[in-house]
Amino acid sequence: MNLKGVRTGIAAACAVVSLGAASSAAAQGQCSRDTLDDIAAKYVEGQKQGSIFTLPVGEWVDYRENGQLVSTATGVISQPSDFDWHLALVDTGTCHVLVHGVILKPVPYVVTTQLAWTFNGLGQIRSTVVREGDANFDAKKTYAYASKEDWSEIPAGKRDTRQALLALANAYLDRAGGGAADVALAPSCDRIDNGAYSTNCEPAPGAAFVDREFTVDEAKGAVAVVSNRGEAEGPQDSRIFRIEDGKIRHVHAVTPSQ
Known part of the structure; x- marks a missing residue:
């Protein structure tokens, strides 16, 4: 943007x-x-x-x-x-x-x-x-x-590539935006939405995530996405993903009401 x-x-x-x-x-x-x-x-x-x-x-x-x-x-x-x-x-x-x-x-x-x-x-x-x-x-x-989660660096030989991390984050956002993309979730995946905790990471369909800007940290297996919901001038939203062995392990959503 x-x-x-x-x-x-x-x-x-x-x-x-x-x-x-x-x-x-x-x-x-x-x-x-x-x-x-x-x-x-x-x-x-x-x-x-x-x-x-x-x-x-x-x-x-x-x-x-x-x-x-x-x-x-x-x-x-x-x-x-x-x-x-x-x-x-x-x-x-x-x-x-x-x-x-x-x-x-x-x-x-x-x-x-x-x-x-x-x-x-x-x-x-x-x-x-x-x-x-x-x-x-x-x-x-x-x-x-x-504070109980592990976001430490992943051993070099076990890290996912930048392309793989981006692809998985995009697939999650596409599915959450109403698409049919498959998303690989770890069996123990958990999610924090502004403070609400869930062990169900399956994204619920809603407004599309547009104008996505990524921060990809391969060493930590993490992708953060700042985007807008629904349209370019829509509400700002941030998502942070921890990805281990090609699967999403943690999801944090920071979603202002306005």
């Missing part, structure tokens, strides 16, 4: 430092895992401090929550909050970072944030946020279930 950038209220000196860091990374000719892991850590620290200043943003950054343009001075990122549990995924192929986590206090949230890294720094930050009032929302239950 091509989105128009908006200037953040970041001081010029900070922008120069950020651009310098981004240019240095670009000069290496790659989006290394170490670089992207560092960005994920800086995002977690930024949420803890309630400040975007910890992030290597460019001069212009597009920051959105649930598809809507939001000021970095008023959005969730501005509210000092520790993640009680979080998962960080990095995609060295697309230079995407995705952090999915649970905040319990001072205000409970479940947040999934996709950050797009470029040679100019972070130019796009998209958060999907659910909170009190959203269907099935329960941050405490999400924390209780998610």
Whole structure:
């Protein structure tokens, strides 16, 4: 999705430092895992401090929550909050970072944030946020279930390919959108929808998932998808999949009611 950038209220000196860091990374000719892991850590620290200043943003950054343009001075990122549990995924192929986590206090949230890294720094930050009032929302239950799951790196010889991970994630979304695609589910698959827990991962048909943007972390057997429901301007939705031995093991859905 091509989105128009908006200037953040970041001081010029900070922008120069950020651009310098981004240019240095670009000069290496790659989006290394170490670089992207560092960005994920800086995002977690930024949420803890309630400040975007910890992030290597460019001069212009597009920051959105649930598809809507939001000021970095008023959005969730501005509210000092520790993640009680979080998962960080990095995609060295697309230079995407995705952090999915649970905040319990001072205000409970479940947040999934996709950050797009470029040679100019972070130019796009998209958060999907659910909170009190959203269907099935329960941050405490999400924390209780998610913190028991295994999202560690899979041994190199047992990892699925990027193509296989993408194909399975797309098949799941196609089926959930009303299609007839076959989806390989692990016998012990479980799902968390905003806090509601189920051992039935079979996707229930509903509105289509359009404008899909992926973060694929082969090392963790994980795929995260940020999309819109029904149409390009429809409600934003995030899904995170853990895939083991060619089958979906965990599904997390972050689905705002509006």
